[in-house]
Amino acid sequence: MSISKDDTAGPGSGGPATAGSPVPPAAxxxxxxxHYGRWISAAIVLGLLVLVGLAFANAEIHWPTVPDYLTYGTILTGAWNTLKITVLAMLLGVVLGTLLAVMRLSKNPVMSSVAWGYIWFFRGTPVLVQLLLWYNLALVFPILDLGFYRDEMNDVMTPFLAALLGLGLNEAAYMAEISRAGIQSVDEGQTEAAHALGMTGPRTMRRIVLPQAMRVIIPPTGNEFINMLKTSSLAFAIQFPELLKAASTIYSRNLAVMELLLVATLWYLALTTVFSIGQYYLERYFQRGSTRTLPPTPLQKIRKNLGSFRTPSRVGGTTV
Known part of the structure; x- marks a missing residue:
């Protein structure tokens, strides 16, 4: 019996494959x-936005008035006053709130009770009511007498000071809870290790606990700052010349109510946008070392969202 060369060829020789030879994969x-749902939902949303834009475009609004007053002197002064009272009230709230958080966590029952009572009162009453209370304080205390200083309360409690106390003291109650949550997020072993090294309580809080708690404190604090920027418009009720008060002063003379309100809206949007970007990068800075990869920047998010509209493909039954 003779055996041909083709019958003895192996898998790589081009001859017929034997039972044990691998089968090459098909193409x-x-x-x-x-994904038709993505495109349909996007078309519906864009259509609604177009309808809203057309509605405002055809409304009885004198649009050239809006850019004319964006850089008007009174508006710029109001925007500056809004920014100033926001920063100062937030600083007061952060400093006092951190102190209240430490007091709340104190083992001293008097300190913790006083801090709890402060938070209970200022979180339980509206900001507008607190502003009006400070502004009308002269009705119950006509004269401010500190022993070394004496003056009429009306001269002391100016709209600026009333706005600063009303906004800042109210914010301190919320910052106290935010700071307390951040402090409690740090493992107790950190404090015990610091005490074992001979560090005092205040030094441990300043050098060990607070720096680690900042990762938890920063995000809600940024939100509180942006909220404070908008809440400052309530100072309108006590005649503080912030942005909304400046706009109302102008439209009470020229009757361009909607146009000036749009001007104030654009300024609020611009300020909150700037500080939102700053908040994002501040959070990103404090997240270094706590995560393997830093969160994407706004530009990277935009690119990712635009790329999500690309049509995926199915390879071998698997969507990629």
């Missing part, structure tokens, strides 16, 4: 997966 054809 894989990529089949696009159509």
């Amino acid at each position: 894989v054809k990529a089949i696009p997966v159509r």
